[in-house]
């Protein structure tokens with residue numbers, strides 16, 4: 001079967017069943033092409049709640065995203081085409097760890113990045129994404145009338161949020177990170193900037209501070225896309241400091257501009273554990289419980305509160 005035939009077969013199966021396919025920007029371009037909706041974590045959370053009015057949602061993303069969709073849609077079946085697609089960053093903050101931080105700092109609100117498990121979200125006061133962390137931290141600090149916030153699991157996003165918001169952050173834990181973004185060094189950036197001196201540098205806040213400091217723009221995946229969309233006709237070259245899937249999206253959406261990956265290793269192997277054959281398998285086995293991500297209702301009820309607060313605040 002050719003790639004086109006496989007994509008057509010998937011669309012046919014999808015249309016014959018009550019299914020919505022959601023895909024994160026870090027998915028391969030073949031998957032992005034057959035998705036009903038594309039987005040970053042916040043965008044997909046909103047879509048899962050407001051637009052995915054089908055009995056089944058196939059989520060081409062990592063497991064915490066499917067969990068978030070389950071929390072927001074307890075009446076729907078959320079399927080992960082490859083159940084092993086997980087986010088190593090989320091493993092940095094366990095429910096036991098966040099409980100310990102809350103015991104140590106009882107009057108400080110706990111903010112968790114959406115890249116966390118449902119159990120950890122259930123212990124949080126509010127969630128945030130890389131696009132809204134500054135706004136969320138300011139609002140929750142005011143609500144709790146505190147001088148600082150607890151923030152986890154990404155220490156680089158915590159650092160960025162503290163720099164911009166000027167609000168003291170206690171990291172939960174000190175060393176949480178994304179293996180894809182944090183591996184890029186200042187030297188890597190200097191090399192690629194030298195190679196493409198006219199290119200604007202766009203990086204994700206999960207990158208380390210030294211990398212962020214030489215960037216022209218820091219933002220979430222959706223914000224980077226907007227930055228390119230809003231660029232003037234003179235800005236034709238961009239160095240992209242995030243996962244390669246976003247660069248592929250940009251190359252398709254803006255064919256008259258050039259994009260260079262900040263580092264060739266910016267590939268999230270967990271996001272790439274899905275492929276078209278696995279999506280087809282999920283469509284053919286919609287009631288296969290081994291593919292379903294279902295957050296238990298008592299955890300979902302608790303985790304919904306900080307997610308809803310985030311959606312209300314952002």
Ligand code: SF4
Pocket residue numbers: 062086087088089090115178179180181243268269270271
């Ligand atoms: S890119 Fe990083 S934060 Fe995103 S899913 Fe992969 S490991 Fe997790």
